Amino acid sequence: MRKVAGNILRVLLLMAVALGLMGCSGAEPEPVPEVKLSVWWSEEEERELLNQTIEAFQEEYADEALFQITVSIENIVTTRETVLANPQAAADIYVFADDQFETLRRAGALLEITEDTEQVIADNGGVDNGACCAAMYEDKLYAYPFTAGNGxxxxxxxxxxxxxxxxxxxxxxxxxxxxxxxxxxxxxxxxxxxxxxxxxxxxxxxxxxxxxxxxxxxxxxxxxxxxxxxxxxxxxxxxxxxxxxxxxxxxxxxxxxxxxxxxxxxxxxxxxxxxxxxxxxxxxxxxxxxxxxxxxxxxxxGYKLLGVNPSSENCYWAMKLAQRLSDEQMQTKRFEMTGDCPSNVNAAMSESVQASPVVAALVEQEHYAxxxxxxxxxxxxxxxxxxxxxxxxxxxxxxxxxxxxxxxxxxxxxx
Structure with a gap:
């Protein structure tokens, strides 16, 4: 009787393993969602840096999404008019000058930033800092600061x-x-x-x-x-x-x-x-x-800001990408390329930025701006x-x- 019971147990174990193997071989991985994003940038000479940053972003989140990200150049002077002419057709992420903020916000063309908000504000000097003030309304953040030198x-x-x-x-x-x-x-x-x-x-x-x-x-x-x-x-x-x-x-x-x-x-x-x-x-x-x-x-x-279009079909990923395009590393590299003063406090404290006569002049003029x-x-x-x-x-x-x-x-x- 003990021998029969042992044989039955062995058979059941073998069946369980076989079924497990069949399940493993037959299971299909969860499909990775396709995410399409468009970016309107303001400077053609920054395209290579922009592409490198986007590629790094895509690699980091490759397990979460299959990205299709397109970049076009849009004159920052006319961003507001272009966006408001057809908000649904505007890019998911776009660069604009802070003097356009209020018009864009009133028109509902700026998404309230709800991802890592506190971190973005802290990275740019806090709620009382000029860069954050330029991107906020009634204590809510509506854009990502990425320069503090547009004066x-x-x-x-x-x-x-x-x-x-x-x-x-x-x-x-x-x-x-x-x-x-x-x-x-x-x-x-x-x-x-x-x-x-x-x-x-x-x-x-x-x-x-x-x-x-x-x-x-x-x-x-x-x-x-x-x-x-x-x-x-x-x-x-x-x-x-x-x-x-x-x-x-x-x-x-x-x-x-x-x-x-x-x-x-x-x-x-x-x-x-x-x-x-x-x-x-x-x-x-x-x-x-x-x-x-x-x-x-x-x-x-003056400040340059990155806005996210509320009409975007992928607002979450648009916010993630906009945060990456305006982070400490990106701002530091942009300064080295263009001389634009960073709004990110860590980037602004870097050796190369601190040694700049332009940054010193902007800081001095800020008292009268x-x-x-x-x-x-x-x-x-x-x-x-x-x-x-x-x-x-x-x-x-x-x-x-x-x-x-x-x-x-x-x-x-x-x-």
Whole structure:
């Protein structure tokens, strides 16, 4: 009886093993989901770095998803308009400047970031840091910061200027003229001429409705009036050492040797450094002469952000990829390639970043900078005003009239 029972047990064991083997050989692995993502980036020269980062991301999560990620180049200046024209057709992830944040958020074109939110905020300096403030609304994160250097300051060639010279706009112009050279600034851009009016204590703010502005740049009853500021701008424009030019003209002037100083931003650092070599230097904006006083020029601070489209079919993976494209490693590599100042605090503390004159200038200028929060009606009137002043007010128009006309346009309600 014991022998029969043992034989039966052996048979049952063999059957169990056989069934187990059949189950193993017949089981099919769980299918890996296909994830399609699209990215709109802003710089063609960063495509190789972008592709390398995406490939590493795909390899890390290869067991979780089969990725199809496409990259296109979209001008950061027009990102907002392109996205809002057809949000459903926009990329899953896109780069934009922080001045576009409020319009995109109000239009529902920015997904609230819900993956690793606390870590992203901590990596970028905390909720009170400018980069995080630029990406948040009512304590909620709506974008990933990835630069903190989208502001402006003064570049100068130290072969011509001393550190004392560059504290004063008047002195900078004197040195430029004495050497048959020029100092550049773009009067046609409201982004730059803000520096004169804000330095004078005059105000420009976007209203709560998000589409109109309040502006007193035409004030006649303030310590420094709008006419005072305009006269100061005209004196600069008239000077032999000054040239009004846009970004492209600025770089061409440096490459030709005609421009030895100018107000510009970090994105051109590598090009300028290549031209000036050991003479390459940067510092906060200078003081300018206003109604007989030396007044510190102010500026807009600015940040580049990565947004995730709420219309994405793969929001979770879009957030994961956007976090990777804006992390410490990516920001450090971008700085080494473009000179863009990182918003990530660890990246900003790296040796290469800390050694940069551009970063030092941005940090110094930050004390005199405001986040760019203006409605669209600001740009065209301020540009027209700046062009008129850059040309020396050729028709001799009354300065108060010019100011009133500009402010009327800036504060107008869009149709």
């Amino acid at each position: 402006y300051f003064l570049y100068y060639n130290a072969d011509y200027f001393t550190e004392e010279d560059v504290k004063s706009f008047d002195r900078i112009l004197e040195v430029s003229a004495a050497n048959g050279k020029k100092t550049a600034m773009d009067y046609s851009s409201g982004w730059y001429i803000y520096s004169f009016f804000k330095g004078a204590g005059l105000d420009l703010v976007m209203n709560e409705d998000g589409i109109t502005n309040t502006c007193n740049w035409n004030a006649a009853d303030t310590p420094y009036t709008g006419v005072d500021v305009t006269e100061a701008m005209l004196r600069i424009a008239y000077h032999d050492g000054f040239i009004n030019c846009d970004d492209e003209g600025f770089i061409k002037g440096i490459q030709s040797g005609d421009i030895i100083a100018g107000v510009n931003g970090a994105w051109n650092a590598e090009v300028i450094k290549k031209e000036w070599g050991e003479g390459f230097a940067a510092v906060k904006l200078p003081c300018y002469t206003l109604a007989g006083d030396n007044v510190q020029m102010c500026s807009f601070s 405001d986040a760019q929060r203006v409605a669209d009606t600001y740009w065209n009137p301020s540009s027209l005003f700046g062009i008129t002043i850059a040309g020396g007010n050729p028709d001799g128009q009354d300065l108060q009239y010019l100011l009133d006309t500009m402010v009327d346009g800036i504060t107008a309600r869009p149709e």
